[in-house]
Every structure is written in C-alpha cells, then in structure tokens.
Amino acid sequence: MLTTEVKPKPKKRSLVFSFIKFCFFMFLMLTVIVAGAVIGVVKTFSDQLPEVGYHTYKPKLNTKVYDSNNAQIAEFHEVENRTEKVKMTEISLKLQQAFLAIEDSRFYEHYGIDFVRIIGAAVSNWRSGGIRQGASTITQQLARNAFLTQEQTFARKIKEILLAFKIEQKFSKQEIFELYLNEIYFGHGAWGVASASEIYFGKKPADLSLAEAAILAGLPKNPSRNDPFINPKKAKERQVLVLNKMAEHGFITKEQASAAKDMPLHLKTTKKEITRAPYFVEYVRTELINKFGPKKVYTSGLKVYTTIDLDIQKAAEEAFLNAKIYKDNPLDTHPTLQGALISLDPQSGYIKAMVGGRSYEQSEFNRATQAKRQPGSTFKPFIYTAAIQMGMSANSVMTDEPIEKVNPYTGKVWRPANYESRYFGDVTLKTALEKSLNSIAVKLLEKVGIQRVIDITHKMGIKSHLGNNLSLALGACDVTPLEMASSYGVIANGGIRVPPTAIIKVVDNEGNVIYDPGYRGEKVLEPETAFVMTEMMRGVIEQGTGTSAKIGRPAAGKTGTTNNYIDAWFVGFTPNLVSAIYVGNDDRKPLGSGKSGGRTVGPVWREFMLAAVKDKPVVDFKEPANITKKQICRETGLIACETCTNKTLQSFKRGLEPESMCSHGAPDEGIDDYFVNQDGEKIIIDYTESEEGEVSEAGDEITVETEDAGAFDPNAVAAASPAEKKQVASVKVGGKPAPSSEESDDEEITADGEEE
Numbered sequence: 001m002l003t004t005e006v007k008p009k010p011k012k013r014s015l016v017f018s019f020i021k022f023c024f025f026m027f028l029m030l031t032v033i034v035a036g037a038v039i040g041v042v043k044t045f046s047d048q049l050p051e052v053g054y055h056t057y058k059p060k061l062n063t064k065v066y067d068s069n070n071a072q073i074a075e076f077h078e079v080e081n082r083t084e085k086v087k088m089t090e091i092s093l094k095l096q097q098a099f100l101a102i103e104d105s106r107f108y109e110h111y112g113i114d115f116v117r118i119i120g121a122a123v124s125n126w127r128s129g130g131i132r133q134g135a136s137t138i139t140q141q142l143a144r145n146a147f148l149t150q151e152q153t154f155a156r157k158i159k160e161i162l163l164a165f166k167i168e169q170k171f172s173k174q175e176i177f178e179l180y181l182n183e184i185y186f187g188h189g190a191w192g193v194a195s196a197s198e199i200y201f202g203k204k205p206a207d208l209s210l211a212e213a214a215i216l217a218g219l220p221k222n223p224s225r226n227d228p229f230i231n232p233k234k235a236k237e238r239q240v241l242v243l244n245k246m247a248e249h250g251f252i253t254k255e256q257a258s259a260a261k262d263m264p265l266h267l268k269t270t271k272k273e274i275t276r277a278p279y280f281v282e283y284v285r286t287e288l289i290n291k292f293g294p295k296k297v298y299t300s301g302l303k304v305y306t307t308i309d310l311d312i313q314k315a316a317e318e319a320f321l322n323a324k325i326y327k328d329n330p331l332d333t334h335p336t337l338q339g340a341l342i343s344l345d346p347q348s349g350y351i352k353a354m355v356g357g358r359s360y361e362q363s364e365f366n367r368a369t370q371a372k373r374q375p376g377s378t379f380k381p382f383i384y385t386a387a388i389q390m391g392m393s394a395n396s397v398m399t400d401e402p403i404e405k406v407n408p409y410t411g412k413v414w415r416p417a418n419y420e421s422r423y424f425g426d427v428t429l430k431t432a433l434e435k436s437l438n439s440i441a442v443k444l445l446e447k448v449g450i451q452r453v454i455d456i457t458h459k460m461g462i463k464s465h466l467g468n469n470l471s472l473a474l475g476a477c478d479v480t481p482l483e484m485a486s487s488y489g490v491i492a493n494g495g496i497r498v499p500p501t502a503i504i505k506v507v508d509n510e511g512n513v514i515y516d517p518g519y520r521g522e523k524v525l526e527p528e529t530a531f532v533m534t535e536m537m538r539g540v541i542e543q544g545t546g547t548s549a550k551i552g553r554p555a556a557g558k559t560g561t562t563n564n565y566i567d568a569w570f571v572g573f574t575p576n577l578v579s580a581i582y583v584g585n586d587d588r589k590p591l592g593s594g595k596s597g598g599r600t601v602g603p604v605w606r607e608f609m610l611a612a613v614k615d616k617p618v619v620d621f622k623e624p625a626n627i628t629k630k631q632i633c634r635e636t637g638l639i640a641c642e643t644c645t646n647k648t649l650q651s652f653k654r655g656l657e658p659e660s661m662c663s664h665g666a667p668d669e670g671i672d673d674y675f676v677n678q679d680g681e682k683i684i685i686d687y688t689e690s691e692e693g694e695v696s697e698a699g700d701e702i703t704v705e706t707e708d709a710g711a712f713d714p715n716a717v718a719a720a721s722p723a724e725k726k727q728v729a730s731v732k733v734g735g736k737p738a739p740s741s742e743e744s745d746d747e748e749i750t751a752d753g754e755e756e
Contacts (some may be wrong), residue, residue, distance in 0.1 A: 032719050061301025061509055062441055067277075067283060067308045068350070068504075074275040076285060078189050078298045086184045086194045088174060091205045095193065095484035097251040098210075098217035099181065102242045104138040112139040112164035139164040141220075145295070185294040186216065187223030200228065202268035210252065211260040214242040223294075224286045229268055230364040258664060279356030279366045280306070284502050291515065292506075301509035307350035307502055312577075312612045315343050316353035319608035320500045325583055325591070325600055331358050337591075339583035340367035341608065342481045346489030346578045348519070353579075353612070354435040367588075372464060372478035373582055374632055376560030376597065377436045377545075378569045379475035381537060382457040384433055385491070386448045388531045389456065394536050394650045395637035395658060401425070403439050405470060416442050428637045430536045430650060434544030436559065440643045445473040459524040461497055462489035475560060484571050485580035491533050491556070493574040494622060495525030527624040528653040534621050535651045536571075546570065551609050553618045559597035565591045570601040575619050577612060581605050626654045630745035633662035 042445075065074040088096070100107055106114050114137050136144075167176060186196035193205045193216065201212050208216070218238030218372035219226050228235035243257040252260075275281045284306055289299045296302070320341045322324075329337050342355040356366035365371070388394070400423045404415045416438045423439065424431075432440035438501040445453060454466045464479045466472060482500055490497045498521045506515035537556035540546045545559045549570055557572020567584035568591060581601050584591065591600065631640040632650045639661040 013642055033710060040393050057319050060599070061299065063288070063297055063304060065281060065304045067304060067306060067310050068352075069310070070305065071310065073277060073306075073308070073310070074281045074284075076189070076288075076298055078191075085192065086205055086317060088178050088181075091181060091193055092208050092213060093668070094207055094210045094252075095205060095216065096177070096181075096215040098213045098242050098246060099138070101245040101249050102217050103141070103220070105245075107138050107177070110137060110167040110388075136160075137164065137715060138180050139167055139176055142176060142183060143382055145185065145293075146179065146183045146417060160637075184220045185223060186219045187227050188229075188300055189294070191294070200267060209260070209263065210243075210256065211239070211263040211265060214246070214260060215265065219243045224289070228265065230282075230366070231370070236477045261395075276310060277308050277354065278352065278360040278504065280308050280313070280354040281367060282364065283354065283366060283369060287502060288506070288629070302514075303507040303509075305504045305507070307348075307352065307504055308354070309352045312343060313353045315611035316343060316355050316608055319611065320355045320581070321358060321602055322607070323583065323600075323604045325595065326358060335362065336586045336589070337583075338363070338367055338586050339581065340371060340481045341579065341581045341604075342368040342485045343577060343579040343608070343612065344485055344500055345576060346492040346573060347496075347498065347576065349486070349489070349501040350504075351500055351502050352577065367481070367524075367582075369480055369482045371582075372480055373567050373584055374475050374477065374562045375479050375484060375571075375582075376475040376562040376567060376569055377438075377441075378484060378558045378571045378580075378597070379472070379477065379479075380433065380436065380441050380558030381491070381533060381558055382460065382462075383441060383445050383448065383453050383473060384429060384536065385525065385529060385533050386453045386456045387429065387444055387459070389525060390452070391656070392429065393652055393658075394532055395428045395632045395635040397426050397428055397651075398432065398440050398443055399425060400427050400432065400437050400440055403442060412667050414471070416471075422563055426635070428632070428634060430648070431634055432541055433558075434539045436545045437541075440471055441473040445470060456524075457487065459497070460490045461499075475562065481580040481582055484569075485578050488557075488571050488573055488580070489578040490524055491530045491537070492575060492578050492621075493521075493530070494527045494624070495523055495530040496521045497524045498522075526653075528626050531621065531624055532653065534652050539648075541572065545598045546572070546602055548598050549606045549609075551606055551613070552623040553613070554620045555609070556621075557605070559602060561596040561598075565592060565595045566590055568595055568597045568600040570597050570605040572605055572609075574609070574613060575621050576616065577609070579605060579609060579612075581608070593698055623651075627651050628654045628657055630657050635664075636662045637661045 063076040064072055065076070065589070067073050082344060086432060095518070097679075104114070106117060110116075117137075136200055140160050142715050147163060171179070180409050182192040182194070184193075185191050186193075186199070188199050190196045190199050193227050196216050196219070197203050197208060197212075199203045200216065201208065203212070215228055215235060215238075218235065218241065221238075225231060226235050226238045240261055243252070243260050246252045247254050247257040276328065285297070288302070288304065292302075323339075325336070331337075338357050340355065340357065341355040342351070344351045354368050356368045356370075357363050387396075400418070402415070402417070402421070402423060404413050406413050408485065419436075424435070424437070427435075427437065427440065429440070429444070434445075450468050450470070450472060453472065454468065457466060462479055462483050464477065464483060466477050469476075486497075486500045498519070501517055502513065508514050534556050537558060538554065540558055541549050541555055546557055549555070549557055549572055551574075553574065555572055560569030561567070566588055567582055569580070569582045571578075571580040573579070581604055583595075583601055583604075629648050629649055629651050631644075632638070633640045633644050634646045634648055638658050641661050644662050644664065
C-alpha cells in the first residue's frame with residue numbers, strides 16, 4: 001500500500017507568539033530610550049536648578065524709564081516694607097483659606113504637582129477650545145516667583161516642575177505656604193501679604209475681613225487686571241469668584257459668602273506717586289511686568305527707553321483738559337464725566353501721547369487703553385475701506401432713503417435713520433461718508449458683506465469682538481481708543497499696519513539690550529485703497545461733519561456720536577500723527593442734547609493737533625503710482641462736464657475711473673452745502689459752528705430745527721411704511737425755507753453698549 005507523506009501545517013500559535021515577542025522587545029527598547037531621554041532631560045535641568053533655601057536677595061536696583069529724547073520720566077522701585085515677612089500665625093485663617101480655594105485646593109494632598117488637576121484642566125481647555133484653566137500648584141508658583149524667571153518657555157516649565165519636587169522634599173507644607181504668601185506679587189510693587197494688606201487696606205494680614213481677604217487672594221493671577229484701585233469692576237468679579245470657591249470647598253458657608261459679597265470695601269487712601277505722563281508710565285509698567293515679571297522690573301536696574309514725546313504729551317493734556325465740556329462740568333462736581341486721548345506715529349506705531357482720564361489722582365483707570373466704548377460713526381470708514389478694497393470707488397452712487405430691516409425670527413423692525421431723518425437721494429460714497437449718512441452705511445455693509453468688513457477691521461487693528469449684524473454699520477460694538485487710533489493708522493500709513501508700541505528697547509544693568517521689538521509692519525490694505533480712503537476722509541474735515549477739526553494742513557478723519565449722545569468721538573490723522581479722542585460718562589449717562597462728535601470733540605482734536613504739529617513741516621499724503629484723479633460730478637458720480645458747478649476732485653485706482661460725462665450744469669440741491677438767498681439765487685456756504693452748536697454764516701442768521709435723538713430701535717413695532725415716514729428738515733435764511741444738508745457735526749445714531 002502506497003503512503004503519501006503529509007507535511008504538517010505551520011502552527012499559527014508560533015507566528016502569533018513571535019509577533020508578541022517582537023512587540024514586547026520593541027516596547028522594552030522604546031521604554032529604555034524614553035527613560036534614558038527623561039533621565040537625560042532631568043539631569044540636564046537639575047544641574048541648572050538654583051540652590052533651594054530661604055531666599056537670599058541680591059542688591060536691588062531701581063528701573064529707570066526714559067522718554068523718546070532720553071530724558072528720565074519715571075523710576076520703578078519696591079515699596080518700603082518689601083522685606084517684612086510674616087509667619088503663618090500672623091496671617092488670618094480666612095486669607096489662607098482664600099488662597100487655597102482659588103489657587104490650590106489640593107495643596108495638602110499632592111507632592112508639588114497636582115496630576116488630578118492637570119487632567120481636569122486639560123479636559124476643560126479641550127472642551128472650551130482654548131486655555132481657560134491652569135494647573136500650577138502653590139509650590140510651582142513659589143518655584144517660579146522665588147527662584148526662576150517669568151519667561152514662557154518649555155525649558156522654564158520643566159525647571160519649575162523639577163524645582164517644585166525639590167522644594168517639597170526640603171520644606172514642610174506649612175513652610176512652603178508661608179514662603180509663598182511672603183513671595184507672591186500683588187501689584188503696586190508689593191510682594192507678600194504684609195505689603196499688600198498695608199497698601200490696599202492699611203491693615204495687618206491678621207486683621208483682614210473675609211471680603212478683604214478675597215480681594216487680596218484674587219490679585220496674584222493678574223494684579224494689573226484685578227487691581228481694585230484701577231479696575232474695581234474686575235476686582236469685584238474676581239472677589240466673587242474667590243468667595244464662591246471658598247464656599248464650594250467648605251471653608252465658609254454660602255451665607256457668609258453672600259454677606260461678604262455685599263460688604264462695601266474701604267480701600268486705603270494714599271498719596272499717589274505722580275509722574276510725568278502717568279497713564280503712559282503705568283501702561284509701560286504693566287507691559288514690563290507681563291514680559292519680565294515684577295522681580296526683574298523692580299530690582300534689577302533696567303533702563304527702559306520709551307516712545308513718549310513729552311512736548312506732544314503736554315499738548316495732549318492741555319487740549320484735553322481745556323475742552324469746553326470739561327470747563328462747563330468741573331471734575332469735583334462731575335467725576336464720572338471722563339474721556340481719553342491717544343496719539344501715535346502711524347509709520348512706526350510709536351505712542352506719542354496718552355491721556356487716560358481727567359485726573360490720574362482721581363482715577364487710575366486708563367480709558368485710552370482699557371475703556372471699551374461704542375465708536376458710533378467713527379466705525380464707518382472700515383465699511384467704506386472694505387468697499388473700496390473690493391472694487392468700488394469714491395464716486396460709486398447709492399440711494400440715500402429711509403430703510404427698515406425686519407428680523408425674520410422675531411418680526412422686530414429696525415429703522416436706522418439719518419440725522420433729523422434727512423435724505424438726499426442718489427449720492428456718491430464720498431458724499432455719504434462726508435455727511436455720515438446712516439442709511440448708506442447700512443446698505444453698504446449689506447452689499448459688501450458683514451464678515452468681509454469684520455475681517456478687514458480685525459486686520460487693521462481692532463482686536464475686540466465685533467457682532468455679525470447690520471447695526472455694526474452704526475458702530476454698535478465696543479472698542480478702545482487705542483484700537484481706533486492704531487487701525488486708522490493703517491489708512492494714514494498707506495495700508496501698512498504697525499502695532500502700537502510703547503517701548504523702544506530695554507537694557508539691563510550691564511548694558512545688554514534684552515528687549516527690542518523692532519519694526520513689525522504688515523501690509524493689510526492695497527496702498528491705492530488707503531489713499532482713496534484718505535481722500536474721502538479729508539472731505540469729512542474739509543466740507544463734511546468734521547469741519548470743526550480743520551488744522552490748515554492735510555488731515556483726514558471721522559466724527560462719531562452714539563445713541564442718545566452717550567459718547568462723542570473724533571479720530572483723525574495727518575501723514576505723521578494719528579489721534580483718537582472720546583468723551584463720555586463712565587456710568588454711560590448721556591452727555592446732553594447736541595453733544596456730538598463734531599461739536600464736542602472735533603475742536604479738542606483741532607487744538608491738540610495744531611500744537612502737536614506746529615513745528616513740523618507741512619507734508620501731504622503720499623500718492624501711489626497707480627492712482628489717477630478726475631473732476632467728478634457730485635450728483636451723478638460721472639466725469640464733470642464743462643458747465644458742471646457741483647463737482648469735486650476725486651482719486652481712483654487706475655482703471656476704475658468713470659468714462660461717461662454728466663450732461664447738466666446745475667448743482668444738486670440735495671448734495672452741496674448751499675442755501676437760497678432772498679433773491680432765490682443759490683450760493684455756496686462754507687459753514688462752521690458757533691459755540692452754541694448752531695450753524696452760522698457771516699451776515700444772515702441761520703436757525704436749525706430741533707435735533708432728533710435718532711431712531712435706532714431694533715425693538716420698534718412696524719408702523720407706517722418708509723415712504724410715509726420720510727421727513728425733510730429745512731433751515732431758514734431771510735425767512736425762506738430751503739433744503740439743507742446735515743450739520744457739520746451731527747450725524748449718527750447707534751445702540752448703547754456695556755463696558756467690559
């Protein structure tokens with residue numbers, strides 16, 4: 001019988017086993033490699049760690065601050081009681097518990113690094129899509145503040161973690177906590193709870209109330225932002241958070257937390273160290289501390305060279321404080337009536353002048369950089385810029401007419417009206433901007449696209465949130481004066497954005513330059529777009545709502561007034577200086593009828609700019625090569641014919657100028673600034689404003705009808721049609737009524753907004 005040899009099949013188990021062995025071997029190899037790398041990193045950074053012990057201080061040198069001409073304007077130093085240390089028995093239990101609740105509730109459970117908190121923070125940040133929650137322990141903060149620098153690097157973070165473990169091995173928890181409470185920074189040059197308790201409340205740490213303890217515990221995370229002297233609103237928000245955390249962790253009851261929240265705070269009244277340009281100096285101090293940390297700023301003898309020009313600063317303070325509205329409303333009787341002025345060089349971004357309020361002694365809150373206010377019609381140039389950038393021209397014609405918008409979801413009607421409900425029919429974009437016509441701004445925003453305008457506005461320098469809705473056309477958003485000045489600077493600088501800069505360079509006590517921001521210009525607009533916008537905004541000052549800001553040399557700008565006269569603005573520029581000014585009550589109460597941007601702020605801008613540029617040569621805005629100029633009919637937007645009397649010189653991107661010519665010679669009654677005299681003859685008037693706010697002309701007295709506060713009301717109930725609502729205001733000269741353009745400073749209606 002024949003037999004057939006059968007070969008055994010390969011065992012599947014052997015293959016699987018071999019694969020497992022291979023994977024296990026690779027895992028071991030990877031583990032060894034990773035472990036070796038970790039040991040190497042730990043060894044490298046461990047060798048770089050400072051010796052841990054009770055801190056031995058090096059000789060402390062004050063930081064000196066200089067202006068743009070190298071003249072010293074300020075000096076930063078520690079407070080006198082910096083070296084006073086207190087023991088835990090001298091610190092109130094509530095203050096200790098407040099710090100534990102807000103900074104490190106698991107302090108007594110971890111060994112320097114809280115892995116539970118790290119995981120929780122990671123999950124929270126992942127869900128929010130950003131860095132919303134930190135995980136540094138009290139031990140890590142001690143390591144960072146007492147032994148390391150404030151640099152934001154991976155290497156520093158590794159050192160911080162290793163040093164935290166080292167500190168936990170060397171000291172008890174109570175010793176660590178005591179060191180922390182004596183080393184942490186609280187703002188105003190004060191380290192430690194003893195200094196902070198004295199500076200803010202004039203007390204010892206053992207004598208603080210629960211409400212006061214919560215205020216102090218809320219400071220170290222961001223001393224500048226949460227400073228109760230400068231920003232009481234933010235300080236209160238932080239205090240409430242601390243008290244809620246204390247109740248959450250069982251340190252106090254909800255009733256105790258509620259009572260502390262309602263308790264009024266009595267901050268210590270001290271004589272403030274007033275420097276030249278105090279708001280600017282504090283702005284620089286904050287920038288330095290954010291970059292280098294308080295210890296380096298106050299003790300290492302830095303020399304800080306800044307951009308401030310004291311001559312321009314003096315001109316800014318004098319013009320601002322001598323504003324008629326402030327003269328009529330003294331600070332002692334109207335402390336909430338405030339405002340700000342910020343001025344910078346658009347080509348370098350250098351801040352040349354900064355006034356953050358009427359009195360630094362009365363209020364340290366810097367409204368030039370911190371106050372978020374609605375800009376009113378000073379926002380409109382961003383819409384026009386987007387339109388020009390996408391291919392429209394200054395002579396593009398749109399119809400000025402009553403409009404209404406209905407919310408498709410709620411049925412609510414919004415009727416954005418022009419000043420006094422005056423409408424002018426077909427107008428060019430240049431005329432619409434000069435007259436600050438609201439209906440055109442809304443139509444243009446809708447035509448260009450809201451998101452396009454938001455994008456270009458952000459690129460130009462507005463960092464604040466902008467709502468995606470049509471009310472943006474009238475400035476229904478919250479921005480700072482610094483943002484407005486910086487973004488207008490893009491137009492003045494031919495489309496190049498240069499971020500605002502306060503510090504030119506920082507030199508250490510050995511003469512080494514440790515910070516130099518350098519030039520950071522970025523092209524965000526076509527130069528032709530910027531030039532066309534400049535020419536259009538020159539018209540605002542020359543014959544539009546901003547005639548009160550004329551300075552006798554090339555200048556461009558825009559007025560702004562918010563709903564019910566809450567805020568009044570003027571933002572404008574010459575080729576070398578851009579300045580933003582606003583006036584408004586801190587509590588957002590109305591300034592009063594007629595207190596518009598042109599009337600109230602335009603003259604202040606004029607007085608400041610005249611003084612700031614008086615010794616500077618007169619220069620014009622640089623015209624790009626790809627620009628052409630044509631005489632344009634103001635009524636039709638076409639090339640002006642030989643007999644056209646209602647014309648203006650306009651700039652165009654080459655290739656976008658009109659080719660057709662107008663075919664009439666009569667000026668348009670709804671566009672130009674003219675009235676009818678007693679003989680029925682039309683005469684052109686270059687009008688100005690009297691102190692009483694009325695339009696005035698030599699010879700004839702002109703009376704203006706009562707102003708209407710406006711009609712920005714998204715909640716209004718739909719009534720008559722736009723046509724039925726259309727009204728035409730008039731003025732009277734010699735007893736005869738005639739059509740009138742908008743007054744030279746009253747224009748816009750926007751929604752109010754809450755300050756952040």
